Amino acid sequence: MKSEIITKEAYKAFKKGSYVVVIQLLEKNITISNNPYDYFLLILSYLFTDKLMQAEAALRKALRQYPAYLPLLEIQAFLMLKSAKSKDEACTGYIDILKISPGNKQITKIIAKIQESADFEQFQKKAKLRDFIKVKAPRTIKTVSFRASRPTIHYKTVALIVIIIVLLITGIIFFPSPLAKLIQEKIELLFFHPALQTGEDLSQISLDGMHYDIIDKIQKVRTPEFYASNEACIQDFNQAKWLIKEGKENDAMILLNKIDASNANFRVKERVAFLKDFIHRNRERTVAKFSYRDVIQKPYLYKGINVKWQGKVANYKKKDGISFQLLINYSENRFDGIVEVFAPFNVQALDNGAIVTVEGIITNIVGQKIVIMQATNVEIKSE
Structure with a gap:
């Protein structure tokens, strides 16, 4: 397609630093390509040539058409960082990305860098677009065929299965x-x-009979948790399995997170991933009695935990569901901390200032204090 050829040529020009050429190619191409990547490259080229007004206008238009396209959200987050008055404000755009892409390690690292910066003003001043946004080559957009077709046979896959x-x-x-x-x-x-289906299936996941060390005794990288013996790791693994069968998924998740954050062998962590997946697919989760203060003591232990916390709603937004900041245990302008909450559903009469009880899964914890939660239920406390 002609528009795809133009996109590729624009990318080549971008890599050479010919931003004016990129702008000339893409200003027309965006009207026919239906490709958010064109907007992404065009906006970056505007920024690199100091055309801030055009960049801002193009970004607004692009986000209206492609509100969940991560590269555009990364540009928006960077611009918010450059104009922010505090660390927390600088993190806002990146936290919004984590709500869409909870496991995004690049964004998690950026938030951690912002929070850990000793001199935020200097960090903000030295922050460069190239260091925060990676530009990859455009992907080929495949046209959709509506004709019925026979399933494609991947011969390499078949051969691999036969060999195995x-x-x-x-x-x-x-x-x-x-x-x-x-x-x-x-x-x-x-x-x-x-995908394990029942508690009985858990018995299939075991560390018994493994023909290699359970733990890495010589650590190349220091880990938050450390096992001195194979037996200690096996004990925690088996205890987690037992807790899952007993319906104590949150306690099990703590142990599994501990193993994940330890010197356990990567093959052990593969089995941990299977058990975690079993827990995540269980819709009838019990509520853990861990407080916000418990969680921020050792954040790496609490990812995937189901909690129920109370607080005050701030920065409420309603778009493709809801998102807001929960000021934990709010009372007389004091609160324990801030939790970023998002949910794929709407809550009638919810607004800023409401006191609510939120039940949900902790999907990520950035640094030592930014907790991100996917809500499963939001109850407004009656006055």
Whole structure:
């Protein structure tokens, strides 16, 4: 398509620093391409040529058409950082991105850098667009065909599966049982545990019979948690499985997060991921009695925990659901901390200043104090 060719040429010009050429190519192309990437590259080129008015106008228009396109949100967040009066205000745009993309490590690192900066004014002054936004090559936009078609057979995938099955059969027949068990273990991890369904399935996920160390005894990177022995790690893993079966998912998640933040072998952490997935898919979660102050003591332990907290609503927004800041345990202009809450549903009569009780899952914790929660229920406290 002609518009895709123009986009690629604009990217080549951008990489060479020919921003005027990029602007000439994309100002017309955005009207026909229906590609948010064109807006992204155009706005960056405006900024690099000090055309701030054009950049701001194009960004507003682009976000109206593509409100969830992350590169555009990154530009918006950076501009908010440059104009912010405080660290918390500078983080606002990036926190909005985490609400859409909770596991975004790049954004998490940016927020942590802002919060950890000793001199915010100097940090803000030295912040450069190139350091905060990475420009990748444009992806090819595939046209959608409405004709019925036969499913595509990926021959490499089929060949891989055949080889694995042959290895499994060969291992079981010709090799001693430990090797056969190891091969079978690999097959099960690849194909048979994508989604555990019941508590009985948990017994399939085990550290028994692993033919390598459970923990890395020589640490290259220091971890928040440390296991001195294989047995201690196995004990926590088995305890987490038992807690899940007992319906104590939050306590189990604490142990699983502990293992994830430790010197446990990456193969152990693969099994931890399966157990976490089992917990995440359980819609009937119990509520943990951890307070906000508990959470910020060791934040890495509490991701994925279901909590119920009370506070005052601030910065309420209603767009594709709701989002607001929850001032925890608010009383007479005092509160324990701020939680960024978002929910995919609306709450009637909710507005700034309301005292609410929010139940939800902690999806991320940035630095030591920015807690992000996906709400499952919001109750307005009657006066």
